[in-house]
Amino acid sequence: MAETSQANRGTIFAEDAEVLAHTEWPGDQFVLRVRAPQTAAAARPGQFAHLACDPLLPMRRPLSIQRVAAGAGWVEFLYKRLGHGTRLLARRQVGEILSLLGPIGRPFEVAADVHYPVLLGGGVGIPPMIFLAEWLKARADLAPATFLGSESARLRRSPGSLSRS
Ligand SMILES: Cc1cc2nc3c(=O)[nH]c(=O)nc-3n(C[C@H](O)[C@H](O)[C@H](O)COP(=O)(O)OP(=O)(O)OC[C@H]3O[C@@H](n4cnc5c(N)ncnc54)[C@H](O)[C@@H]3O)c2cc1C
Numbered sequence: 001m002a003e004t005s006q007a008n009r010g011t012i013f014a015e016d017a018e019v020l021a022h023t024e025w026p027g028d029q030f031v032l033r034v035r036a037p038q039t040a041a042a043a044r045p046g047q048f049a050h051l052a053c054d055p056l057l058p059m060r061r062p063l064s065i066q067r068v069a070a071g072a073g074w075v076e077f078l079y080k081r082l083g084h085g086t087r088l089l090a091r092r093q094v095g096e097i098l099s100l101l102g103p104i105g106r107p108f109e110v111a112a113d114v115h116y117p118v119l120l121g122g123g124v125g126i127p128p129m130i131f132l133a134e135w136l137k138a139r140a141d142l143a144p145a146t147f148l149g150s151e152s153a154r155l156r157r158s159p160g161s162l163s164r165s
Helices: 037-042 084-089 124-138 153-157
Strands: 014-024 029-035 048-051 060-062 067-071 074-080 098-102 118-122 145-149
Touching: 014 037, 037 067, 037 074, 037 084, 037 098, 048 074, 060 084, 060 124, 067 124, 074 084, 074 124, 118 124, 124 145
Parallel strands: 118 145
Antiparallel strands: 014 029, 014 098, 029 074, 048 060, 048 098, 067 074
């Protein structure tokens, strides 16, 4: 009989993650740091976690991992408050516990013949690039260039005029 599910490979952890820091930035963006030592130790750039935004909201929301500290045991995310889930997540306070599943997904790979990788990230595509850029610092054989872009509140207010004056 054909196997219908993959065996648990022990690479994804379910952790009760304590909120260590949660700060709001312009543009409805938030940086969330949680204690999740198993995820912090195992995560690689390009991976994400599934976060329970609120105990009363069963469907988790996926967020890319922006930064980890394996020694200190924390994981950091950058997210935009968008809909129901991220609105609830934005209310979580330091000291609260949220359920986290991670790390999930296939990490980035740098091909052996690449020496000058170019990292491009925009908006909520920025977090995995930050993780990758910090990870590549340890690679003396690589000289990465990173370009990150985010929407400008001034440009958004006046779509008819894109002047930066
Ligand atoms: C791999 C991955 C990485 C991401 N990384 C980031 C990031 O780093 N930062 C960031 O700001 N955003 C990221 N996003 C987008 C983020 O997950 C969405 O903005 C968020 O799910 C929106 O949820 P919401 O409830 O606030 O919005 P809503 O608009 O209310 O929800 C979006 C819709 O998707 C449905 N939905 C939500 N979660 C799931 C799920 N897990 N499975 C199926 N349906 C679902 C909701 O029910 C709703 O219908 C990522 C998405 C993916 C897939």
